[in-house]
Amino acid sequence: MKRRHFLLAGAAAGAALAAPMLVTRRAIAAEPGAPLPIPPLMEVDGRAGNTLSARAGTRNFYPGVSSPTLGFSQDYLGPTLRLVKGRTAKIAVENRTDAPITAHWHGMHLPGHLDGGPQLAFGPGETWTPELPVNHPAATLWYHSHVHGETATQVYRGLAGMILLDDPEIDVPLPRTYGEDDFPLIVQDRLFRRGVMTYDLGHMDQMAGFQGSDILVNGTLQPKLTVPVGLVRLRLLNASNARTYEFGFSDGREFHQVASDGGLLPAPQAMTGLHLSSGERAEIVADFSDRRAVRLVSADIAGGMMGGGSMGGMMGGGGMMGADTGATGTLDILSIEVSEQPARVSGALPARLPANLPDLGAPVRTRDFTLNVHSGGMMGSMLNNLVGRDGQTMGINGSSYDMSRVDFNVPLGETERWRINADMMAHPFHVHGASFLVTGMGGRAVDPQATGLKDVVHVDGLTEILVRFDKPATAEAPFMYHCHILEHEDRGMMGQFTVG
Helix, strand or coil, X not given: CCCCCCCCCCCCCCCCCCCCCCHHHCCCCCCCCCECCXXXXXXXXXXXXXXXXXXXXXXXXXXXXXXXXXXXXXXXECCEEEEECCCEEECEEEECCCCCXXXXXXXXXXXXXXXXXXXXXXXXXXXXXXXXXXXXXXXXXXXXXCCCCCHHHHHXXXXXXXXXXXXXXXXXXXXXXXXXXXXXXXXXXXXXXCCEEECCCCHHHHHHXXXXXEEEECCEECCEEEEEECEEEEEEEECCCXXXXXXXXXXXXXXXXXXXXXXXXXXXXXXXXEEECCCCEEEEEEECCCCCCEEEEEEEECCCCCCCCCHHHHHCCCCCCCCCCCEEEEEEEEEEEEEEEECCCCXXXXXXXXXXXXXCCCXXXXXXXXXXXXXXXCHHHHHHHHCCCCCCCCEECCECCCCCCCCEEECCCCEEEEEEEXXXXXXXXXXXXXXXXXXXXXXXXXXXXXXXXXXXXXXXXXXXXXXXXXXXXXXXXXXXXXEXXXXXXXXXXXXXXXXX
């Protein structure tokens, strides 16, 4: 995690930034500056009529060039779902595509039969009608299809969206008016050939995870966001298949993280750079009282998850396999302009936030997990496996995912310590059915941005978490644990467990 301190933190205001490094994959120029689209808000409550329709569509990401896409109730991505803690959310998910899908409520605390994992896939023309008991702290979550072997493709084409989970009992002086001072930012990298969005998966992409050179925010290339004068809340979701981001502002200004995956932090964390791997979320608050235009940017980390001591360093410098820092340039994410409208919230943030962190107590047992990029012990064996035809060269603890195998059972309500490591590179590790607390990161102190409730953790060295499962899961609908590089997940870096 040597990349923790954002490379551009000391940049002078208004300094010109380098262009993205992977320009060889770009075929035509974008026309930046389109207003940031705000996904429509769907209030999901106990009434009938809340419907998500997975469907095929088209989208002109580049002017005049149409790309085939997937989306929930729209051509690409889906509406933002607003759920309220303490209320049941009734929703119907229709499959109007030509292949099986699921709807995984990523980060929600639900029983296995409502979680939306691969065992719950349903086919074309079918409708799934779960009733979701919402018992989760206020948080930024998301939903996406989770069909084994097809997750990467379906999410890449657009089957994903954001969830805002509100808690009416929490009154905290943070920006909270959706689309005015509280903005969803779904960040994805995509590959375009002659303006057409393309998922061109080569052997190295299967090993490192797929990356594109163009960055979409809410499905739009290089958009512009206009914000009020004062405090603004940005809900960042890394919905890329594999890329990790180091977010910051082009003028190096400080901002505060106020929430991570599972909800509010105990206190705002001041920073100039924020690390998010695939599947992670963070809420930040930035002050635009100076009225200066600025850009949200990211370090361009070659090879995505390949950090110091990882496969990137082993493979040598250049191209997708960069040097050990992994940083090769800068990615423009979003341009921000400031209007004349005063913000609803201004001034200093509160010193403390009403975080709802559980006391998990001492762990009853410890489980160990090693994320395996290959089945052999030598680099040559790895590459031979990579180009093999079995499609299952990834695994955990030496075994690739088997939908018919339950890997272990967790007793309901008992706290466990999970120790996660990786044998070749860094990975984002996701657990279904619960949030966890990170207690160790590669022998270092836990980074402030990884505090609070999490459901994805960046594993770069031995990582320890404390987790307790309070929702049941049966063998017919187990919970998953897996790498959230979607190409790794599809190729077998996943396991499943029951709770009871």
